[in-house]
Amino acid sequence: MQNAPKPIDRDSYRTEIEALEQYLQRTSTFHAIIRLMGIVVMIAAVTYAFRGHYGVEIAIWAAIVLGLELLAYKRTQSCFKKGPAPLSEDGQIDGKPVTRKQVRLAIYIEILVPTFFMTVANAAPSLFLMFLPAPGPILGFLNAAVLMLNIAAQHTFRPSMPFITIPIPAIGLIGCAWAMSTPENFWLIMAIAASFLVQTLSITLSGVRAQRNLVYSTRKAENEAVARQIADEANTAKSVFLANMSHELRTPLNAIIGYSEMMMEDAEDEHRLSDTADHRRIIMAAQRLLLNINDILDFSKIEAGRLDTEIGQFDLRDMIQDAVDAVFPMIAEKPVQIRVTLPEDLPPFWSDRHRLEQCLLNLLSNAVKFTHEGEIEVRGYFESDSAVGEFVLEIRDTGIGMSEDQLSKIFSPFVQADESLTREYGGTGLGLVITKHLMGLLEGSIDVESMPGKGSIFSLKFPVMTQSALSETDTQTPIRKDAPLVMIIDDDADVHELLSRDLKSMGFNLEHALSAEDGYDKLCQNSPSVIVLDLHLPGKSGYEFLEQLKCDPETSGIPVIIHSADCDRQTSIQKGAVTCLQKPARREDLIAELIRYARRAPGAETQVKNSHSARNTPQSKSA
Amino acid sequence: MTRILLVEDNDDNFNMLERRLTRQGFVVIGAHDGAIALDKAATEAPDIVLMDISMPVMSGLDATRELRDRPETRGLPIIALTAHVAKKDRDACFEAGCDAFESKPVNFRNLMETMSNVLAIKGKQLTAAHSA
Numbered sequence: 224m225q226n227a228p229k230p231i232d233r234d235s236y237r238t239e240i241e242a243l244e245q246y247l248q249r250t251s252t253f254h255a256i257i258r259l260m261g262i263v264v265m266i267a268a269v270t271y272a273f274r275g276h277y278g279v280e281i282a283i284w285a286a287i288v289l290g291l292e293l294l295a296y297k298r299t300q301s302c303f304k305k306g307p308a309p310l311s312e313d314g315q316i317d318g319k320p321v322t323r324k325q326v327r328l329a330i331y332i333e334i335l336v337p338t339f340f341m342t343v344a345n346a347a348p349s350l351f352l353m354f355l356p357a358p359g360p361i362l363g364f365l366n367a368a369v370l371m372l373n374i375a376a377q378h379t380f381r382p383s384m385p386f387i388t389i390p391i392p393a394i395g396l397i398g399c400a401w402a403m404s405t406p407e408n409f410w411l412i413m414a415i416a417a418s419f420l421v422q423t424l425s426i427t428l429s430g431v432r433a434q435r436n437l438v439y440s441t442r443k444a445e446n447e448a449v450a451r452q453i454a455d456e457a458n459t460a461k462s463v464f465l466a467n468m469s470h471e472l473r474t475p476l477n478a479i480i481g482y483s484e485m486m487m488e489d490a491e492d493e494h495r496l497s498d499t500a501d502h503r504r505i506i507m508a509a510q511r512l513l514l515n516i517n518d519i520l521d522f523s524k525i526e527a528g529r530l531d532t533e534i535g536q537f538d539l540r541d542m543i544q545d546a547v548d549a550v551f552p553m554i555a556e557k558p559v560q561i562r563v564t565l566p567e568d569l570p571p572f573w574s575d576r577h578r579l580e581q582c583l584l585n586l587l588s589n590a591v592k593f594t595h596e597g598e599i600e601v602r603g604y605f606e607s608d609s610a611v612g613e614f615v616l617e618i619r620d621t622g623i624g625m626s627e628d629q630l631s632k633i634f635s636p637f638v639q640a641d642e643s644l645t646r647e648y649g650g651t652g653l654g655l656v657i658t659k660h661l662m663g664l665l666e667g668s669i670d671v672e673s674m675p676g677k678g679s680i681f682s683l684k685f686p687v688m689t690q691s692a693l694s695e696t697d698t699q700t701p702i703r704k705d706a707p708l709v710m711i712i713d714d715d716a717d718v719h720e721l722l723s724r725d726l727k728s729m730g731f732n733l734e735h736a737l738s739a740e741d742g743y744d745k746l747c748q749n750s751p752s753v754i755v756l757d758l759h760l761p762g763k764s765g766y767e768f769l770e771q772l773k774c775d776p777e778t779s780g781i782p783v784i785i786h787s788a789d790c791d792r793q794t795s796i797q798k799g800a801v802t803c804l805q806k807p808a809r810r811e812d813l814i815a816e817l818i819r820y821a822r823r824a825p826g827a828e829t830q831v832k833n834s835h836s837a838r839n840t841p842q843s844k845s846a
Numbered sequence: 847m848t849r850i851l852l853v854e855d856n857d858d859n860f861n862m863l864e865r866r867l868t869r870q871g872f873v874v875i876g877a878h879d880g881a882i883a884l885d886k887a888a889t890e891a892p893d894i895v896l897m898d899i900s901m902p903v904m905s906g907l908d909a910t911r912e913l914r915d916r917p918e919t920r921g922l923p924i925i926a927l928t929a930h931v932a933k934k935d936r937d938a939c940f941e942a943g944c945d946a947f948e949s950k951p952v953n954f955r956n957l958m959e960t961m962s963n964v965l966a967i968k969g970k971q972l973t974a975a976h977s978a
Binding site: 470474476481482485509513533 | 931
């Protein structure tokens, strides 16, 4: 026995109904009027051609054709008004299960029957005219030809439709052609008629395809929009869920770590050594758990493109010390030393302390994990001595090292260099993925060298803006030639005064302009790395200046930071600015943006050198 | 002795922090939600507030805003102490008027430093009775 046919689902039903509706819309009122006009012209032409003859026949024919047209039109309209029969959840209409095939057939018949009769009514005159004396056959030929054009334009609902409706007018067309031909031009006339027929068919069939594509592409666009909305909602739900989860995991951890620390302090005070050690283990395990939670959350944020950075001023030595302190308990029971080597006079750094520390901590905890004896060295040095320089942090260990094959995998998510390592050393396998991504966000890079059995060297290279100790005391000191040039365009002298104090001490070179025109002149002499632009200027406005700047290919690449009391972020970015800061901007924010864009500017000599290392494209900041 | 208003709805965390702070020699005033915190801030004259954020009845953010609105508590140092650690949560804390932000799980040493820094800005000192 065959399987019972599957009832139609709602989605397919909707598609079928939509196809019907679109077809009816296309062939409705407007087309009916055109058709009607064709019929009236034909009746008039025939009446005139046979003045005084066939009056009754022509009248009957006209009545039949007009009646049929009217009937078909009313039927279509009522079809529109009634709307489709409701389909129940389990694919039933009026209590009877229907298959997709049945629905399609019912709709087709609904359309085909009236169309067929209308076509017959319209073709009928040609069938008679071919037997009449001239100009009967010519009029019949024209009537059939007009009808064919109509069919080509309209009978596109299904591929089989033209094959059912064309034969009647085709007989009229061929018959009239035959009747009006003479023995000399018989083949010529027949060829014209045949070619007309073939072309009608081919146009109709391509119309069928267009109709179907229209239905499906509309449907597809709708489905895609729905899918996108669902995905967006799911993404938001996921973010909310992750945020809640983070909170719910951290809250009990707070109690665990807090109580353990308290008990450890007690045990230490009372010199209970083994208790102290046990409590320390609990704390370390809890800290490890916290790091894992952070890794997973960060990774989800990377996937959602929501990880961002926050640039501020900090002391690198402090940061490194914090990271080393954090992993120190892990080497307490191993013959491993941690050594930190940094330049003597380390200036304050501008970068994202939290993210850098996270990267360093990831690398350090790996180093500690995979090193059983020997030394772990954290070494920091400037790669170039320009104001916006590259700083390198190297983490060198004498651990188990990695082979070429393992090295190729370590930056892929979820993959540890070796599965057996997971069993032996644990870990989420996300640390390096996150580190690489974070370095990308900070416009830096991560490199690795390793030898199995000898150890590994990971190096983080990142841009930092350092406050030069020299220029702090004397802002008039000529600063380095290779420092990025920042042009400030603002009509308020106080703003110039304020910004120049901050920026000069940060090691930027400055150019001042009090109006857009002034700025443009100076710009042509000396191209700045970045422009800080006020919007309200005497003469030309800030936006006008921006437009002028962006039109000229010489200057269109210079990043412009809008700094104005009423900055509209969207407009600014549309007009070509890189960002927009509300005036007065926080010193940190402005400097962070300047560092970001001064480095990217094509004209800046201190541009990031492209290394072959793992470098990510920076992600735009997102909320 | 510095009087700390500890606002925290989770019993374990409240108990743990209260004991740790008391052991350091501070006077701890407890509140289990933002509304109680407002009362205690008015009656108990705390020197500093450690404010959890997600709490029943009145959230830490609302409580902070309310404290900032009242003339008598406008200058009261408030440190947000929360397990909501995303940047936007932190920004929300500062926007509501918190002076500092510490994440949970609490790093006790950092918390001490932050308290001392926040008080120093207001011209006060973090003082404890002889620690136990």
